[in-house]
Amino acid sequence: PRLANQIAAGEVVERPASVIKELLENSLDAGATRLDVEIENGGIKRIKVRDNGRGIGREDLPLALARHATSKIHALEDLEAVATLGFRGEALASISSVARLVMTSSREDSGKGWQVSAEGRDMQAQLVPAAHPRGTTVDVRDLFFNTPARRKFLRTEKTEFNRVDDTIKRLALSRFDVSITLRHNGKGVHNLRAGSGRVEMERRVSQICGPAFMQNALHIDVERSGLRLWGWVAEPAFSRSQADLQFFYVNGRAIRDKVVSHAVRRAFADVLYHGRHPAFVLYLELDPASVDVNVHPTKHEVRFRDSRLVHDFLFGSLHRALASVRP
Ligand code: ADP
Ligand code: MG
Incomplete structure (x- = not known):
């Protein structure tokens, strides 16, 4: 199954920008209104996405990393959508098969949460208690550390950063109602505040364009x-x-x-x-x-x-x- 994940990973996980796109989509699906993205080395070394969405409970956390484990198929029409969209419920499984992934989440205001981690060939997802405000943080390190062939297709830090930046910008211009920050190598790149009035939207367009x-x-x-x-x-x-x-x-x-x-x-x-x-x-x-x-x-x-x-x-x-x- 691990090999199958790595093959599937080729479709979803091409580069840091595609990892970020999948993580941000998950955060938005979870109802997040705030997205904080931190990357190192263009995202090759590290990608961390933190959201204030509804979080994942203890039982569901290990499942989230399992292949075809999606919480998003509820109705027959959704199944049809899956047929058209192809793979779903595979992003996290795919990412964790080609990187070191730690996911921390809480559904509670108390800040009591849980953490799972998975690392390439290590199939065992460890579940431990961890403090986290309501929401989820996914921390992805060393993309393609175990698939050198794939790593060779990554470009320079600058190029990968630019693709990440494009992904963030494109998303930011579609969700004025969501606050978004991006940091690269410890430096702030974007700090985009939510607001859907004309003035706030134009401020964001100005920040991005x-x-x-x-x-x-x-x-x-x-x-x-x-x-x-x-x-x-x-x-x-x-x-x-x-x-x-x-x-x-x-x-x-x-x-x-x-x-x-x-x-x-x-x-x-x-x-x-x-x-x-x-x-x-x-x-x-x-x-x-x-x-x-x-x-x-x-x-x-x-x-x-x-x-x-x-x-x-x-x-x-x-x-x-x-x-x-x-x-
Ligand atoms: P999909 O998004 O297609 O369901 P993923 O592999 O991307 O598949 O995610 C698997 C599951 O993990 C999701 O269905 C969701 O239940 C849970 N999940 C992932 N990311 C988050 C998040 N940021 N907040 C809450 N739940 C999440
Ligand atoms: Mg997803």
């Missing part, structure tokens, strides 16, 4: 025939570096999509100059029934039922907004 973006950004909010597009766009001249400042969400989920990027690029090129990459943080909201998000669980893809409609709505809305400031 830089003040130059926010100062030059045009706020848009357009709604037509069941589709809503809102967010901020800025003239390409202000984008620090290319794809760095392109965030697009469909129903709260970060995606990359050809239909979307084509519509956005065309609108910018039409109104402004050609050849530069636009900078934007945009949210498209539409009836969930008219978009299929389960194309692939880890790639950020969607399939629109009516991609023509979506394309024309995006192009039209952005074109009008940009033209209104640049006639």
Whole structure:
């Protein structure tokens, strides 16, 4: 079973950023409103995620590390979702099979909690009492310490850090209601406070995309025939570096999509100059029934039922907004 975990791990655990993505998703699933991430050496040496979610009880803690142990399948529809999403209930098992993992959790205000640890080939998860405020901390050390072949695919500390940072930024722009901090090698990188008002959201966008973006950004909010597009766009001249400042969400989920990027690029090129990459943080909201998000669980893809409609709505809305400031 350990070998199977290591094989499965290849799908979920590619690098520190993918570990962090899985851990943060678990924290959000647990209802966390505060996420504190600490990494060392780009996450290769250490990844620690602490949340204030509902925590895991003593009996469930060892189970959480077992393969196919998910607390999230309740109904028949969920099983269908699993069929489409593929592996689920495997992230923690996979991570613990290729790293040294310690998970501490408490469900109680008293701070009484429990801790399990698992280490690569060591299948035995040890359960001991431990103090922890209500919530969960997952501490992952020495990623791929027992799979040198996989470790070889890791890039430099800087590159892995950048991917972690991208993951955090992408998440932070989809959950304004959650406080998020990131520390790297003991130094603060992000300290993002929760708040869903316009001012607070713009403060966060500015923290993530830089003040130059926010100062030059045009706020848009357009709604037509069941589709809503809102967010901020800025003239390409202000984008620090290319794809760095392109965030697009469909129903709260970060995606990359050809239909979307084509519509956005065309609108910018039409109104402004050609050849530069636009900078934007945009949210498209539409009836969930008219978009299929389960194309692939880890790639950020969607399939629109009516991609023509979506394309024309995006192009039209952005074109009008940009033209209104640049006639
Ligand atoms: P999945 O998220 O698909 O269920 P995981 O391997 O990621 O599978 O997690 C296994 C289980 O461990 C989850 O279903 C959940 O019950 C529990 N769990 C993991 N992380 C947390 C967390 N941060 N807070 C509370 N429960 C958690
Ligand atoms: Mg999970």
